[in-house]
Amino acid sequence: MPQEIDIETAFVRHVRRRGYEALKLVLASQRGWPDRTCPLPGGRICYIELKHPDGTGRESAQQRKTRTWLEARGHPVLVTDDLETAKMWFDEQLEIARAL
Structure with a gap:
């Protein structure tokens, strides 16, 4: 079974293949921030x-x-343990951003 880091790495690759970034922000004064921040159009x-x-x-x-x-x-936020769900959700968010 893949580990959380494996899913995260595959998700980052998916986002980068589309020409975007899935940034990992480390905030010293703020716990609970989502794993990845994805700037969109x-x-x-x-x-x-x-x-x-x-x-x-x-x-x-x-x-x-x-x-x-x-x-x-x-701001849309997804919490998931499934790589395919994460990839489809990102693609949907990208489509929405491009349409605006």
Whole structure:
């Protein structure tokens, strides 16, 4: 079974093949930030939190609070343990951003 890092690496490759970046931001003063920040056309940004594929990964209370805060400001956030779901979701977000 793949590890969380394997899914994250494959997701980053997927995003880069489309000409974009999936940035890993390390914020010293802010816990709970999503794993990857993806700048999109038109100034849009989407965020993804990747969990371990064995189902043991859970969104922490701080992650949930951060996700809610981002979504309230119009930023799409996905929490998933599935690579294909992550790839399809990113492609959808990219399509939406390009259409605006």
